Amino acid sequence: MSAIAHDETVNSKGILSGLLELRDLPDWFREQQHAAWEKFESVPRPTRKDQPWRFSNVDLLDLAPFKLSGTVSDQARAAILEQSNGLDEVAARLVFAGDQLLERDVVSEQLSKRGVIFQPLERAMVEHADLFRKYFMSTEVSLGSAKFAALHQALVSTGTFLFVPRGVEIDQPIEIFHWLAGENATVFPHLLAKVTVIEHFRSLDRNQRGFACGVNDLLAGPGAKVTYVCAQNWGDKVVALQMNTTAVDHDASAMSLNLNLGSRYSRFESLSRLVGEGARSDLLAVAVATNEQEFDARTLQDHISPHTASDLLYKNALDDRARCTFGGLIRVEPHAHFTDAYQKVRNLLLSDDSEANSMPGLEILADNVRCTHGATSGQINEEELFYLHSRGIPTKTAQRLIVTGFLNEVIRRLDQPAIADYLNQLIDRKFAHSR
């Protein structure tokens, strides 16, 4: 790795120019990458006429300007490490910048217990090849971004591999930072895990353009409990795609929360597969979209086994000329009786030019199910505003209070006060900047 890192010609290579041959990765993985690259090249670019991309601003997905990330300079490295501050108490912290692992800090002894594997992706694929091959991108990306999933697979060079064996509990969350550094830089973050994780996506210089294309494979084995939190706070000119797959086995539960604050365009695909009886999945998301920002969320709650439950709650607050699109589907496969599925999207429009598109969907192929969905779009209740005015609170502050209250309902569902506080701080900071 270090040998190629200083090669300037490699550093400036555009991401569309093909695979890097110099990386020190296992042969079988290289073969997969070659196949993935071919797939990336053969699959056509999505258009708005493709159902999974309806309402989406696909013009922003021109990848030509983006370059593979080079080495992070010492100066940037110091700045990144200094700013990689998230939660106060964590079990471990990983810091990546431009697809390079800068720091790995294991705090909790629980992570060194027998059987726990916590490694960079490239090491895990050598030392735990069987586990890796079983789970790495094992589910097809079916929500529209197959092309970009292939790109990710072709160009991924590092990431996080976390495996927690049966019966082992890790109390504190594991924190992962992904930084974009440099103009038109790209990252391909990858996470393969079985536990509580918080990911932070950030840019070193908020004004630089960049491209991020990440994939997460989350697996909750029988009886396991996985919580995933993503704090997306890329710079304002970043185009980001994230494809998350969660598989929940019997009597296991998974909870995910995506906080969308940064980027110019961010698409988040979340596929939650309820594969074992008694599985439960909670999908949460909060977005504060301002200026020209566009957030595009596509979800699938796939009930494969009977007696499974899923609950989705997405809330967006939109200001200026921002756009939010939600395309979600609850699918109850044949024989998945006694499914209990819920899906709710709520948009709060704060300006005349903001736009919210909602496409909540249901596909029910079994009876004896309870499936409900709802979508609302509205604005701040005048009465609430009046009430706050009458208490002497100025309009701006009142609006902010109402919006935070609106979004906090989602964050509270995590039932993790430390993380909730941190996420609320990020939201407050965004409001402070934009108003």
Add this chain to the structure above:
Amino acid sequence: MKTETKAVDIDRDKGDFAYPEVHVRDAGRGLSEKTIHYISDVKEDPDWVREFRFRGLKTFLEKPLPTHWASKDLEAIDFDKIRYYLAPGTGAKRSWEEVPDDIKRTFERLGIPEQERKFLAGVEAQFDSEAVYSNIKKAVGEQGVIFVGSTEGLKNHPEIFRKWFGKVIPIGDNKFSALNSAVFSGGSFIYVPPGVKVKHPLQAYFRINAESFGQFERTLIIADEGSEVTYMEGCTAPKFETVALHSAVVELVALKGAKLQYITVQNWSSNVFNLVTKRGLAHEDAEIKWIDCNIGSRLTMKYPGVVLKGRKSRGEVLSIALANNGQHQDTGAKMIHAADETTSNIISKSISIGTGRATYRGLVHVPKHLKHCKNNTECDALLINATSRTDTYPAITVRGTGNSVQHEASVSQVSAEQIFYMQQRGLTEAQAMSLSVNGFVNDLVRQFPMEYSVELKRLIELEMEGSVG
């Protein structure tokens, strides 16, 4: 005229029937420029209508089937085997004995008169409705209402109909509206003068019976300022059809303050593809209401819409769909808000029985800078059997503040407690089930005209038979 027929194939699953007799006015099978010329010649179309048809043909041939979002079942339509035009009086003849038993049984249960049954089964091309139609025509004619067929409307009243014809639903709206534009025949053209309130619903049933059902109907209803009219098409009795493809276009125009209500009960036999485009244009203070009930056909794709163009206009779609074995009811609604203070309401209820599939597809659009627009959408689906399927695919776009849009959908099954309670009172499980299903749609059925709602209830009972136990 009585024709001897032998060995007519009446398997309802087959769309392609063979008849030995020669049709005098038959455009033959398949679609080409020749077909269009033929139809235009027979109908003595004015030149602009002929041109309109040709533009329709061109668009139809250019557009792909919308299978990227719609059912792949559409690929089963063989456009080259379809007869696009059959002149009146040349409809297929067959004897009463050849009508399938289940259809006869349905007539029996619905209590349809003998004479009418024969017409519905296609045994008699004409049912004695000529007199009824001319009475209605005379009655409303006195109020200045024009109630004619599409050919007559375009030929004799171009000053009224040309202005709106093909404007609410342009040729290129979708592949099937283009097809209809190319080969349309039949349907109703209605004009209601300002301030006229038509007391009784205008029933397509009687008018269309007089000239045999149209396969590519074209309907245009214009309600002038402050007028009110209700139009009803179809009937609850199963229409035993021989043609595999039906593709109608219905355009409604409600001028300032007008009220227009359009009621459809669709019960085509289960070999029919029913691909219909329906849309209304509501001007200031106007109200358009679609009441849509789909029971028959193999695949129905129909999303009645309202373009709310004028301030304070209102749009409403009430929809009931019943999908039994082998059927796919792909229905829904579109509400395009284009002015301030417009309101729309969509209520959809569907029931899936056996292997039936019911789909709701909706579009609600509130563009920029509109104030005080409201939409309410409710979709409820009921699943009867383990193999039944239901889908909901709404798309909602809202821009700006000052509007409120809400969508809600739920999927459920008949409550076991309810069934138990009714069984305990002495009803059989099937009776209890059908009562419960009737209760599910009751609040919508009540909004239908009396005779329709009574027949609908019986029909639901009928469809429920054999679905339990």
